[in-house]
Amino acid sequence: xxxxxxxxxxxxxxxxxxxxxxxxxxxxxxxxxxxxxxxxxxxxxxxxxxxxxxxxxxxxxxxxxxxxxxxxxxxxxxxxxxxxxxxxxxxxxxxxxxxxxxxxxxxxxxxxxxxxxxxxxxxxxxxxxxxxxxxxxxxxxxxxxxxxxxxxxxxxxxxxxxxxxxxxxxxxxxxxxxxxxxxxxxxxxxxxxxxxxxxxxxxxxxxxxxxxxxxxxxxxxxxxxxxxxxxxxxxxxxxxxxxxxxxxxxxxxxxxxxxxxxxxxxxxxxxxxxxxxxxxxxxxxxxxxxxxxxxxxxxxxxxxxxxxxxxxxxxxxxxxxxxxxxxxxxxxxxxxxxxxxxxxxxxxxxxxxxxxxxxxxxxxxxxxxxxxxxxxxxxxxxxxxxxxxxxxxxxxxxxxxxxxxxxxxxxxxxxxxxxxxxxxxxxxxxxxxxxxxxxxxxxxxxxxxxxxxxxxxxxxxxxxxxxxxxxxxxxxxxxxxxxxxxxxxxxxxxxxxxxxxxxxxxxx
Numbered sequence: 195x196x197x198x199x200x201x202x203x204x205x206x207x208x209x210x211x212x213x214x215x216x217x218x219x220x221x222x223x224x225x226x227x228x229x230x231x232x233x234x235x236x237x238x239x240x241x242x243x244x245x246x247x248x249x250x251x252x253x254x255x256x257x258x259x260x261x262x263x264x265x266x267x268x269x270x271x272x273x274x275x276x277x278x279x280x281x282x283x284x285x286x287x288x289x290x291x292x293x294x295x296x297x298x299x300x301x302x303x304x305x306x307x308x309x310x311x312x313x314x315x316x317x318x319x320x321x322x323x324x325x326x327x328x329x330x331x332x333x334x335x336x337x338x339x340x341x342x343x344x345x346x347x348x349x350x351x352x353x354x355x356x357x358x359x360x361x362x363x364x365x366x367x368x369x370x371x372x373x374x375x376x377x378x379x380x381x382x383x384x385x386x387x388x389x390x391x392x393x394x395x396x397x398x399x400x401x402x403x404x405x406x407x408x409x410x411x412x413x414x415x416x417x418x419x420x421x422x423x424x425x426x427x428x429x430x431x432x433x434x435x436x437x438x439x440x441x442x443x444x445x446x447x448x449x450x451x452x453x454x455x456x457x458x459x460x461x462x463x464x465x466x467x468x469x470x471x472x473x474x475x476x477x478x479x480x481x482x483x484x485x486x487x488x489x490x491x492x493x494x495x496x497x498x499x500x501x502x503x504x505x506x507x508x509x510x511x512x513x514x515x516x517x518x519x520x521x522x523x524x525x526x527x528x529x530x531x532x533x534x535x536x537x538x539x540x541x542x543x544x545x546x547x548x549x550x551x552x553x554x555x556x557x558x559x560x561x562x563x564x565x566x567x568x569x570x571x572x573x574x575x576x577x578x579x580x581x582x583x584x585x586x587x588x589x590x591x592x593x594x595x596x597x598x599x600x601x602x603x604x605x606x607x608x609x610x611x612x613x614x615x616x617x618x619x620x621x622x623x624x625x626x627x628x629x630x631x632x633x634x635x636x637x638x639x640x641x642x643x644x645x646x647x648x649x650x651x652x653x654x655x656x657x658x659x660x661x662x663x664x665x666x667x668x669x670x671x672x673x674x675x676x677x678x679x680x681x682x683x684x685x686x687x688x689x690x691x692x693x694x695x696x697x698x699x700x701x702x
Contacts, residue, residue, distance in 0.1 A: 242440065330352075332351075361521050375603040526576065600635060
């Protein structure tokens with residue numbers, strides 16, 4: 195496995211005749227930008243506040259066990275991103291079987307839907323009720339679709355919404371589904387209806403645009419962090435720098451340009467800045483250079499955090515899936531990972547099961563502030579309550595907290611983002627990329643694509659609109675013909691064709 199030789203924050207710096215490109219944040223988007231710039235021989239410095247690269251896609255390692263925070267399948271319809279993944283990982287990029295199911299009322303439901311399985315698990319009476327609910331929604335649709343509850347109920351009916359959307363969605367976001375904007379549903383669930391799902395379940399997809407889910411995906415042997423650590427190694431090998439434990443604390447903006455940043459107590463004058471930092475942080479660090487209205491808009495942006503309680507359990511795996519979604523209101527856990535299903539190399543002792551219990555929360559709330567010991571006890575009690583394992587079989591547990599994991603699509607987010615975009619448009623050498631950098635629920639591949647376009651803007655003078663990437667697409671892990679290689683066309687909106695997304699994968 196790659197070992198990153200990171201430049202220490204207190205090491206002497208080489209003088210450079212050319213001002214470096216400053217990349218703020220060492221997650222997938224930031225490292226992609228740094229990697230591509232370093233390959234082209236441009237001086238570049240990647241600044242990362244933590245002691246490890248990868249951001250929310252890093253791999254935690256405890257006592258030899260590796261934990262994927264959130265679960266990261268490497269599958270994309272963007273060929274150039276797929277090519278980059280293989281370029282970086284080479285033979286360390288494994289092919290792994292894909293499996294995810296829904297845990298509902300003590301039963302596992304297949305996904306994609308399987309007609310016989312649905313009948314067996316839900317029963318004909320409940321299926322009839324769901325169909326009648328759908329038909330009622332079809333003939334008496336709600337005229338408004340401002341929020342997720344309205345959007346989903348119009349397409350699936352109230353009963354299916356209550357069974358398979360409400361509980362899990364409200365765990366993820368921590369607010370009623372009526373407070374989550376419909377734009378999130380439109381981006382992440384686009385193209386699916388009760389009728390199309392039922393047709394696919396009972397009659398297959400012949401003649402239907404809806405494709406079957408992929409049955410395998412790529413994955414680094416030692417977890418997603420191996421990808422980002424290898425990328426950091428390559429940045430350094432090509433003359434760039436990666437500075438860990440070096441948070442950026444201020445942006446000095448004058449005359450429509452970032453003239454300096456302060457990071458790790460050092461003032462650096464960059465030629466260009468690519469930032470994957472949350473919009474709220476970028477605006478805050480600019481201080482008086484951002485107007486009061488822009489600062490207010492930034493402070494109003496909200497994020498959902500989560501934590502993973504990893505449990506080492508004596509015995510076999512609890513289930514074969516990569517993860518399962520917990521649609522049970524009686525427990526707080528929202529999703530459970532099985533790390534051996536990601537890669538056997540994640541689990542050093544093959545006589546043990548290694549799982550990750552994911553809890554969605556807000557930083558500072560009771561769950562977030564609970565001690566690690568209490569969180570491990572909570573996870574142990576809930577794994578037994580779900581009937582998946584006995585608490586006494588749990589040998590140890592580890593807790594990892596992940597702040598700002600999901601940008602929230604609340605009632606005012608779009609107006610606030612627009613205000614910030616207007617301010618950013620006036621700064622010629624600053625580009626925001628990535629999930630939190632654009633306050634958009636992008637997966638890793640689209641986050642990396644924003645960084646690739648940002649580098650292209652710097653290297654070729656292109657004018658790609660980074661805000662247009664994945665703005666209207668519904669992204670999903672579906673079988674599809676490979677996309678055509680990217681051709682530079684200025685001012686093009688980079689969006690994929692509308693595809694099917696389900697609410698389970700949407701919250702992943």
